[in-house]
Structures are given as C-alpha cells and as structure tokens.
Amino acid sequence: MPTSPLDYSRGITFGYNPLDRRSEEREDGVLLAAALADAQARTYVLSGDRLLIRPGAADPGTHDPAAARDLGIDMATALLLGWLPNGSPRFAARLSVDPDGLFGGYELVDLRTLAQEALIGADSYGPVAQARSMLGWHERHGFCANCGHATTIALGGYRRDCPSCAAQHFPRIDPVAIMLVSLGDRILLGRGTRFRTGNFSCLAGFVEPGETIEDAVRRETFEEAGIRVGRVRYHASQPWPFVSTLMIGCIGEALNEDIVMDATELEACRWFSRAEVSRMVEGTHPDGITCPPRLAIARHLIDHWLQTPSTG
C-alpha cells in the first residue's frame, strides 16, 4: 500500500477500503435488491480465514454472479459490503461446498499469504477484512446472548435480531492496543510464546471496559514487561480480520529500564538498539532475529520509529 498523506492507517494492509458502505441506507430493501440484480456485482467468497481466488483472472479475488451461482452460493444469504466508486456492488459469502471438489482454477488462500504475496488487487484487502470479520461474526453469533434463542439476519447482514426477546445484536469489534515503547534510542520488543522462531514484535493487548486507549498501553506494557509508560501518542489503526480486531497502534515513552517479564505471555523481552532493529528489518541480524512483516501494524510502528530521529 502506498503511504497516504491523510493518515498512516491507509498505508497498512487491510487499512485501505474503497467501498461506500451507505450504512444509513441498510434498511432499504430496494437498494439491496438492486445490488443483487446488478450484473456488475462481485462477491468475495471465504471459507474460514481463506479467500477463494482464481489466479490469472482480471480480479482474482471476486466472483461474478454466474460464477457465484456455479459455486453454489445462495446470494440471498450474502452480505452486502458496499459499492466501489464506479457503483459496482461488492458482496461477501461463505463457501458451503467442499473446496476439494472445485474446478475452474480456483484456490483457497489464507489471508496472511494473500497479503504477503499480493495475490489480489490493492483495493480488495480492506473489503476482504470486512468480509472475514462479518462472516466470522455470523458464524459465532447465531444465538441471542441475552436469552439463548436462535437469531435471524437483518439489515443486509449488519444486525441479528432475536425473535424471542427482541434484542438487537450488532457486529462485534474488539479494540486492541499495540505499542512501540521507547527508552532513549532503544525500543522494547517481545517474543510471544507462540511466535515464529527468532521473531520479536511490539507488545499488545485488548482494551478493557472502563479503560482509555492510553491506559491500555500502560497496563499491558507493565503487566507483560514491568515497564512503566508515561506519554502515549496514537499512530495508526488497522482492522485485523482474525477475526474482528481493531488494532490501535501507539507510541509510548518508557519511564524505567529494568524488565520484569511475564513468562506466561512472553518467552523473551528486551531492549533493542536502532542499529539492531535496522538489521532485523533488513534480515541481516547475526542471530537471525526478525521483525514482523509489513502485513502487521507492529512493523509499521517499528519502521516509523526507524525513520524518526530519537526524541529520547
């Protein structure tokens, strides 16, 4: 993604979404019917966190109405994501047939590989994140949390209604604070217990009820690493479709140096110098230590810090 002068978020994978959602018009059944009948409508088809693509096609990530029909997609259950600037509607649907039985040059590719290998158009990553989060929400929210009754889909997929207690349920998004914490000219990075060998990244954690974004940064950094954080600045956000997280990237200033690591969350955590981080980013670190790929907002925080003169 190219860097946008408008905000840092647009330059991050899944952060650019050109669809006009027309969220205020979702109750309009005529609009939905017109979108369904539109020959320019295209559908993203997913199976879990894998997207169905057709390599070599003009738009490998979407499928036209005839292809959707051949794939056994019931468009009446598809989710209307929005419209491209040229007016073409975009839908999302779940693949319900056995993917091994597909022919016609289809492949199911997980979203990480899709992003790292740039297998679909740059303007499709945001919509695919939207599709994955929405479908994942429906898959896990078929029942009313308030009374246990089965719920029904409403507003073109943007709400689920309970016919028993009348509760309305909206798609869930979980805000997560992810932070680059610096002390002078070094930054704090950790290795989660499930990370790939050699990979270090920014610390992160879910924002909790009754907590500001800045205090979530401070709490998680203290709980995971024993480091107190003073000033916190927001940098960028990223919709992270595993399954429906809003990553909120911040930059924090450490107040102490001695790390007390939470060994249940992390298997390593230490300070990294600018020279060391440069080698990690270049892939030339003598110990093979690496950073996350550009797919992750953590890497954008790290790259931004590398490009910024130290304030410490």
Place this chain on the structure above:
Amino acid sequence: MPTSPLDYSRGITFGYNPLDRRSEEREDGVLLAAALADAQARTYVLSGDRLLIRPGAADPGTHDPAAARDLGIDMATALLLGWLPNGSPRFAARLSVDPDGLFGGYELVDLRTLAQEALIGADSYGPVAQARSMLGWHERHGFCANCGHATTIALGGYRRDCPSCAAQHFPRIDPVAIMLVSLGDRILLGRGTRFRTGNFSCLAGFVEPGETIEDAVRRETFEEAGIRVGRVRYHASQPWPFVSTLMIGCIGEALNEDIVMDATELEACRWFSRAEVSRMVEGTHPDGITCPPRLAIARHLIDHWLQTPSTG
C-alpha cells in the same frame, strides 16, 4: 478532572482509572479469595446505570464488607475490578433488593448526574465506568452466542464460558468514532433527533468491521452531513459506560462546505464560527444554543479547538 501532561484522555470524565487490574493474574483463585477477605475491600453497587451512594460518607460511592452484606450483596458473585495504589481491592456488584426499601441514607444516582454534580471522588469515575460496563455485559450475555446454552462466569467476571460448546466469551467494547470537523475557522456540529433542545454536538458513529478509525470518521461525517473529510488526527479516548463504548475522539479537516443532512439521524446540522462556539460554551448564545457538558468527550474536542489557533 485535572488535565494530565501524559495524554488528553485522563482529563475526561471516566478517563482516569487508578485501579491496578492485574489482568494477567485473574486465574489466581488465591488472589481473588484474599481480595474478598480483605477488610479494606470496597464495593461499587449499581442498579442499571445508577450507582448506590451514601452522601456525606468518607467515600460516598463505595461500601465496606459489612454494608455490602447488609445490602444483600452476595460477594461470591461480585466482580473484582482491581486494586487501588494502597492495595485496597475494589469490587462491583448489582443491587438485587428493591432500592425503595433501603434505609441508612442511601441514594441511587444515575451516572450522568453523578459526574455533573461531582458526587463521588475523582478517582472513582473510571472504576464506576468499568463496573457499569462489566455488569451490563453480564446482564445481557448470560447465553452462548455460538450455541444458545447458558454460560457460567469465569476469571473473576472477565470471561463467560459455555459448558456445552466450550466457547469462551469476553466483555464486549464497542469502538465509536466521534469527530470535530473543521473548515477554516468554523466547525461542523449537529443536533441528533433525541438531543436536548438547543444542544449541538460533534457527529459520531460506530466503527465498523474492516474499517480504520480515520475512515469511520470520514464515513460517518459524509453519511450524516454530506461533508468529505481529508486529514484526521486522533485526540483522546473515553470509556463511555452506556453501556460499554470506547469513544475515540478525532479532529478532521473538511474538504467541502455544502451540507447534505441525513434527516433520519439529525434534525439540524451546520457550521459554527469560533465566536458563536465561544458563546455556546459560556452559555450566552442569543438563541440559547448550547454545547454538551464536560462529561462528554465532544465538549473536550470543542474546548480543545477553541484553545487552538486555527490552522485553516
């Protein structure tokens, strides 16, 4: 709340929360038992969005173990919010007896009045927001959204588990973008259809799946007012306990002037000059037009803009 040099969020009602949550230690039953047995433990008692207070008491917003027992609170079902810096635990519990039958100088006060009249200590608003969001989540999430079975409380109230399908459910927080949009030396304010007479505020809306914070600002502003927003900057966040929203306050730069108002959401929307906004804030506007109170992050965005020289 005093302004903090660390971030703007701390200076906003509900934004300052001194509790140490020790979230990594919630599985520790010994810790929970010790907190329950601690004579210094205090409990926030709520009924819906009203807090039980005892005006004139040293800490009017909390109740000691004996008072909690007299109020019929079963502390085994209370939620452990965290610990004050002095080590004193803070719990939250729902009032289960008829409030009209209470004696001992108790009052139930809604959270807005509580904040506007400063009826409890400054360090209690964050914990009360935390308590209200957590209790509200439990009240509406007694059943598994994945399978419909009744769920059970876990991790001292920070998780609900499904004994049937083994799904784990965590407290829900809904991120909302709220924005001060400026054009030169004027700002865009609107009157929601349910606002108090004469009151104008910032536009706002829920962040959606597959959307960055900045794009939520742009989408909502365009959908509600027909105004395109270019550059967006983050200002501050606020936990908003009605019931569990994370308000994300941003400042956006408008790209056009002509407003096309969504009349289903708003009953008025227009540009306000700096002189006019100053009078609204002072309460001296000739037409009686007002701004939200300092309780709301919208007012903090407006006050911040008034104090900042125009960049337009």
